[in-house]
């Protein structure tokens with residue numbers, strides 16, 4: 001049946017082509033980091049469309065612009081240092097990149113979206129000069145207190161030009177967990193090019209669209225993530241701004257990410273690696289340059305939702321109690337899209353004190369302290385940040401004392417005894 005659908009307000013973020021093709025429409029959803037305090041529970045809450053499109057020309061997957069970046073990122077609840085495995089990931093990155101690029105106390109490292117300094121602290125410990133750039137003032141303050149110089153700004157061409165004029169071009173520009181959140185990808189990537197020394201290297205990590213689609217990770221789509229990249233779409237964007245992606249690592253973070261390595265197009269010191277060519281070819285073979293590859297995703301997402309609801313309904317009919325673990329952004333997309341509230345999940349817990357005592361946006365599931373689990377002994381612990389499931393199952397292994405089991409919703413609902 002032909003149904004009327006929402007028309008996007010603007011063209012493709014990268015190439016300007018009019019957006020016609022839906023990847024998936026997740027309906028109306030609140031901003032996923034807008035935790036609700038108790039005194040606001042009776043007030044109206046803004047919901048925005050959560051509708052992802054794919055550009056028919058460059059195949060960049062993106063949201064239409066519903067909410068401005070300034071509204072989202074100036075007071076951000078995500079402190080990177082709360083996840084142990086993320087901190088370890090960044091330590092491993094430093095151990096790899098410092099010798100690979102021969103970085104010394106004479107080098108200069110810049111991180112865009114430096115958060116609370118979780119990455120740059122490892123360079124500071126090695127005596128390598130750094131600068132963090134972070135738009136969320138509350139998070140940047142934590143970094144500065146740790147002794148990491150941090151500029152409270154959004155990164156783009158303007159910031160890059162100012163730093164370049166002050167002779168602060170970088171030997172290494174790092175970015176993890178930032179490219180997807182950039183509202184103007186052209187301004188951001190051009191800014192990288194301006195800030196990079198002639199022989200410098202950029203490494204950027206982002207969730208891999210191929211993994212998102214193959215493993216039903218639709219809950220990683222939220223308003224804070226404006227775009228979703230394949231290697232191919234990233235290559236096109238970097239190339240348009242005078243940069244060449246010459247190497248790539250496939251890494252496990254966020255359910256499967258890419259770490260790309262880029263340099264100035266004219267810099268011959270880093271040749272393109274066979275690993276890069278292999279992944280580029282693999283994406284083409286998998287159809288990421290064809291529209292029909294994208295058209296089946298909606299049904300895949302709907303089926304994931306049905307299976308999850310089937311599990312929850314039968315668990316509740318058997319009289320089981322279910323508690324959540326974690327209050328990540330992705331959990332809010334999942335719970336709102338699936339209509340899961342306190343009718344299924346009594347409460348969730350989070351180690352982040354900023355979130356404790358608040359309620360999840362939209363679903364109003366209360367966020368309590370982790371020790372609540374031991375007190376209430378739920379039959380199931382529903383892990384919302386499934387990308388950290390191994391770490392969480394290890395930390396919370398004691399639920400087995402009363403026969404508690406773990407539930408992981410993605411790629412499809414699965415119980416771990």
Ligand SMILES: [Zn+2]
Nearest residue numbers: 012015055058
């Ligand atoms: Zn496009």
